[in-house]
Amino acid sequence: MAMPKSSAPIEHTPSPTPFQSRVYALLKEIPHGKVTTYKRLAEALGTRAYQAVGQALTRNPNPVVVPCHRVVKENGEIGGYAYGSEQKRRLLEAEDVAIRNGRIVDLEAVLFDFENQRA
DNA sequence: TATTTGACCAAGA
């Protein structure tokens, strides 16, 4: 059968790239009430591609199982979110992460340490 | 293959 040459392809679920898989895997390690930053997450993966981390999350963050809302900016601001930064703020507050004026009050206190797997 | 695009970052004006 001759396929029409510019048939609109069926939306395949894009399979994650290795980089994306690593981002998600690491993110799943972060416990309730703790956060990390785009930069730290990137560096934990051995790269300085901070922005690429954000892009990886924009793309199908495996909903629910991957806690995308626990990734914030290095300066304590909340950062973006696929469902709106408001939603992100709510999720964080629901985990008792104090936020005031769009910023995490004490970032140090809630940062997850990838090295020691501890807070 | 080349260019553009980011849920970012840090330093400067």
Add this chain to the structure above:
DNA sequence: ATCTTGGCCAAAT
């Protein structure tokens, strides 16, 4: 404090 600029690097175009 805000704004701009240059830099970073994986993915998308």
